[in-house]
Amino acid sequence: MSLNSAITAAASLQRLDGVAGVMLFKGRHTIHRQMPFSDTRAEELREIISQMLDGYRQVRRKIRQIYLEFDGGVLLAVVQDESVMLFFLTSRADADLAASAASVMLNDHAGILNTTSSDAQPLSRHADGIEELVVTSPRALSQITEKAEPTVNQWGAVRKCVEGVLGKVMGRAQASNLIERTIEEAGISDPYRLTVTDVRKLAASVIEHVPNTSKRRQLLVELDVAMEHLKF
């Protein structure tokens, strides 16, 4: 499979208002790079962000997004597994929209990105040193941003409700592990991006793991009550 579609999608994100540069990489493999400074500096930047994310991985923190606002610009890294979409934004940019669009892009190309090597690879360039131009259309961007929702759902609050209900039959760590396992089994990369219906389904599917039928029914009723006060 080719990375061309992922490269085109990453390049199209540069068309978002206020985006000064984009870089898509996985480990030491820079898949697409279009930054407003030299390649050496861009690679230094990739290396620092990679090291930072490696540190989080070592303590088993699954980072989704890092927003760093400096006095002269913003770095926004949207992470999915080992793949990172990095933005260099100006103050004009809508960082939430950029993050959401990157999240959609990474999800859409998760298959090819997961199978791509994270070892350093040469960027596609012609032997004569002329850089390949990635042409994107406004339509490519609109297809991504149509799916991108700048807001996130209430998963954090729903998760608290689930943990509270599960706390009646198991310990906190066990409940937390069960939630994580259910998310992974369902193949959900970001529960915060689910629709209201799917968030409710996810919460119920966690409780469905409780083996005792009568306890499970009781917990499902309690979950409904606990979630009633939430504004979706």
Add this chain to the structure above:
Amino acid sequence: MEPTRIIPISSARTASGAQPSNIVRMEPDPGLIKMESAQGRESVSGGDSESAQRFAGEVKYVGYYADKLVETLGMRRLEIAIVEDREGQTSISAGQQAGNWHGVVSSNRRSIRQVRESLAR
């Protein structure tokens, strides 16, 4: 017109008790954590102990890499950082003095715009 200022509800009032229309008094955010350093000593206040510990760790970790990034990007300093993981969100904002930070450790996730607005208060 004077810009709106939000101040803690416990702030001292003027002798006459009158309050300019641009001043809004609000309860302090109970989740707000402050990290201050003075004469090489660091102190963390606010939030519960778990959140305060996590906040301090995050400030140091992000600060370490921000220093490297500042050099690479040719900028001066980090002003705001928001780190999101599966567990929630840690937001950090630089104070007026170097080494002073404030922010929130939250189990919920808010949009970047919402976090920036709340940190600016």
